[in-house]
Amino acid sequence: MKGYKLYDLHLKTVFISRDVVFHENIFPLALMYPISPNDSVLPLPIPIHDSSIPLLDPLLTNSFPLSSINDSPSSSSNMNPTTEPCIPFASEITPQPNRKSSRVKHTPGYLHDYHCHIATSTSDPAPSSTASGIPYSLSSVLSYDHLSSTQKLFSLSVSALVEPTSYIQAVEHEEWREAMDNKIKALEQNNTWTVVDLLASKHVIGCKWVYKVKLKSDRTLERYKARLVAKGYNQCEGLDYYETFSPVAKLTTIRTLLAVAAVKKWDLHQLDVNNAFLHGQLDDEVYMSLPPSFAKQGESKVCKLHKSIYGLKQASRQWFAKFSSALLEFGFIQSKADYNIFTRTLGGSFIALLVYVDDIIVASDNSAEVLKFIQLLNDRFKLKDLGQLKYFLSLEIARSELGISVCQRKYALKVLEDTGMLASKPIQFPMEPNVKFSKDFGQILDDPTTYRRLVGRLLYLTISRPDISFAVQVLSQFIDKPRVPHLTAATRVLRYIKVSPAQGLFFPVISSLQMKAFCDSDWAGCVDSIRSVTGYCIFLDSSLISWKSKKQTTISRSYAEVEYRAMASTCCEVVWLRNLLQDLQVPPQTTLLYCDSKAALHIAANPVYHERTKHIDIDCHVVREKIQLGILRTFHVSSRHQLADIFTKALGFSHFYPLLSKMSLHNIYSP
Numbered sequence: 165m166k167g168y169k170l171y172d173l174h175l176k177t178v179f180i181s182r183d184v185v186f187h188e189n190i191f192p193l194a195l196m197y198p199i200s201p202n203d204s205v206l207p208l209p210i211p212i213h214d215s216s217i218p219l220l221d222p223l224l225t226n227s228f229p230l231s232s233i234n235d236s237p238s239s240s241s242n243m244n245p246t247t248e249p250c251i252p253f254a255s256e257i258t259p260q261p262n263r264k265s266s267r268v269k270h271t272p273g274y275l276h277d278y279h280c281h282i283a284t285s286t287s288d289p290a291p292s293s294t295a296s297g298i299p300y301s302l303s304s305v306l307s308y309d310h311l312s313s314t315q316k317l318f319s320l321s322v323s324a325l326v327e328p329t330s331y332i333q334a335v336e337h338e339e340w341r342e343a344m345d346n347k348i349k350a351l352e353q354n355n356t357w358t359v360v361d362l363l364a365s366k367h368v369i370g371c372k373w374v375y376k377v378k379l380k381s382d383r384t385l386e387r388y389k390a391r392l393v394a395k396g397y398n399q400c401e402g403l404d405y406y407e408t409f410s411p412v413a414k415l416t417t418i419r420t421l422l423a424v425a426a427v428k429k430w431d432l433h434q435l436d437v438n439n440a441f442l443h444g445q446l447d448d449e450v451y452m453s454l455p456p457s458f459a460k461q462g463e464s465k466v467c468k469l470h471k472s473i474y475g476l477k478q479a480s481r482q483w484f485a486k487f488s489s490a491l492l493e494f495g496f497i498q499s500k501a502d503y504n505i506f507t508r509t510l511g512g513s514f515i516a517l518l519v520y521v522d523d524i525i526v527a528s529d530n531s532a533e534v535l536k537f538i539q540l541l542n543d544r545f546k547l548k549d550l551g552q553l554k555y556f557l558s559l560e561i562a563r564s565e566l567g568i569s570v571c572q573r574k575y576a577l578k579v580l581e582d583t584g585m586l587a588s589k590p591i592q593f594p595m596e597p598n599v600k601f602s603k604d605f606g607q608i609l610d611d612p613t614t615y616r617r618l619v620g621r622l623l624y625l626t627i628s629r630p631d632i633s634f635a636v637q638v639l640s641q642f643i644d645k646p647r648v649p650h651l652t653a654a655t656r657v658l659r660y661i662k663v664s665p666a667q668g669l670f671f672p673v674i675s676s677l678q679m680k681a682f683c684d685s686d687w688a689g690c691v692d693s694i695r696s697v698t699g700y701c702i703f704l705d706s707s708l709i710s711w712k713s714k715k716q717t718t719i720s721r722s723y724a725e726v727e728y729r730a731m732a733s734t735c736c737e738v739v740w741l742r743n744l745l746q747d748l749q750v751p752p753q754t755t756l757l758y759c760d761s762k763a764a765l766h767i768a769a770n771p772v773y774h775e776r777t778k779h780i781d782i783d784c785h786v787v788r789e790k791i792q793l794g795i796l797r798t799f800h801v802s803s804r805h806q807l808a809d810i811f812t813k814a815l816g817f818s819h820f821y822p823l824l825s826k827m828s829l830h831n832i833y834s835p
Contacts, residue, residue: 346390360467362465413504432553433527436548441472445486515534520557560573580662583658592660637714671707682757689813694719700712732787734757757798
């Protein structure tokens with residue numbers, strides 16, 4: 165029965181009730197059976213037994229015979245309270261396990277999407293769940309046991325250190341106060357500014373502190389770094405700045421460099437330039453307010469900047485101009501495919517240098533030449549050699565004899581933590597198939613800031629997660645006016661990331677370095693614009709280096725047309741990658757292009773479909789020209805094996821995972 169069996173001391177009856185209140189500090193039999201304070205063992209009280217009911221405690225039945233208890237109700241009522249019956253001691257009673265309730269427990273509806281009671285001790289196994297058919301345990305996210313000692317130290321160091329987010333938080337700690345003082349002294353010694361009186365006709369911008377924990381090459385703590393950043397968003401064009409453009413290395417370039425370095429077994433070093441932006445000379449007249457805590461009340465002093473400081477709109481441009489000119493003096497050649505790649509061949513040794521603002525990757529087949537170059541560069545700019553490449557732009561890079569793996573585990577867990585989804589239940593695929601989202605359906609969110617921030621962070625996570633590219637591409641279309649269904653879909657993506665936050669790319673050592681590409685497109689998938697989505701993925705043998713999921717700019721009139729536009733976009737990416745690979749000393753080979761549309765393949769090979777192709781003549785010429793030059797070679801592939809299908813539509817589990825398993829993804833943290 166679903167209730168408690170109770171005994172009424174006054175009516176001497178037994179009844180069952182579910183409405184029970186337990187008083188832990190009240191003992192109704194204490195007066196009937198007084199216990200001496202000197203008793204070392206507390207006796208068990210014997211309830212008055214009625215022959216019409218069984219004993220309440222089965223232990224009493226095992227301790228003494230029922231005949232020793234008066235069965236008569238009248239005699240039991242005349243018992244002398246002072247008479248103490250023979251009570252068995254606790255040591256004589258065999259302990260019995262507590263009875264567990266057989267009642268089925270149900271989780272409240274608002275917790276169905278979350279894991280509850282997953283915290284366990286270190287000795288207990290983590291609870292597992294097969295929600296949605298995926299075996300999952302908390303240890304798969306938090307376990308470090310199977311990692312090497314160096315990788316374990318690295319993982320713990322990048323996850324455990326906390327950085328303050330404001331000046332108020334930092335000023336409470338001695339190490340951050342010291343870091344800010346050292347930064348101010350360095351800026352003054354570098355003649356970064358001159359403190360002058362504020363003129364009414366001058367425009368003044370603000371500043372703030374940004375804090376970062378710097379690690380050594382072995383990922384142990386090096387120092388606490390405080391950086392003074394100008395509030396460049398307050399600058400006025402034509403008054404504080406004119407030109408701002410500065411090239412930044414493409415993320416595809418970074419993946420390509422890592423894939424080639426894995427095959428050629430190049431050494432990968434990471435460099436950091438101290439106060440990089442301060443090396444750039446400032447041509448414009450810019451005034452900045454004094455740093456926090458350095459301005460005195462009532463003063464009207466400001467800083468007239470002579471050097472470009474972090475945060476200024478033109479700071480990155482000034483720094484890159486000076487650094488690139490120095491590399492050209494050292495004999496490097498700037499790549500035409502990506503202006504942030506510099507290469508040099510000297511004495512049979514090859515050095516490739518990738519610049520991303522002030523973070524630098526050096527790849528070479530000669531370690532001695534790398535050390536010489538670092539020393540040469542350090543004489544011109546003050547550098548820090550961070551050793552082997554481990555952590556770059558939130559990318560966790562691990563290298564072994566089998567190849568190089570890249571993931572964003574720390575970043576993914578941070579996103580889950582900030583959104584409160586660490587305890588969410590994982591799901592099998594990022595987006596429900598056959599669900600169409602519209603800009604006019606659903607309730608508008610009261611605060612769109614949360615949605616916009618979440619989509620922006622998911623976009624950055626696609627650097628190493630091609631499996632969420634299509635879902636994030638769809639969600640990014642509703643940044644202007646997000647609605648409740650859009651936020652629900654974004655939450656589903658987070659639950660999918662929860663399955664394997666450390667999943668990322670893997671670049672094997674054994675590779676032929678031949679490119680092969682898959683291109684695909686859906687048909688009028690967008691409900692609002694009736695446009696199609698282009699999807700492609702490009703491999704360097706088995707290493708996935710480039711992919712895209714993007715809505716086409718025009719409406720197409722046929723399925724063959726949308727497929728052909730996807731081929732044209734893939735062709736342009738292939739041509740660019742061939743030029744980049746040539747700069748990295750990879751000989752060009754014919755690229756294999758796979759498409760599941762026979763009509764599009766016929767258009768590419770035969771200039772006979774005039775009525776179908778005259779309005780897309782430019783795209784036709786692009787693809788045909790590359791085929792005739794031998795750059796491309798097209799093949800038909802069935803829709804079941806079309807890898808680019810994962811970038812054009814939402815797929816279910818049965819179709820999603822077979823395609824994903826062929827993309828050479830890897831999870832170095834899986835137990």
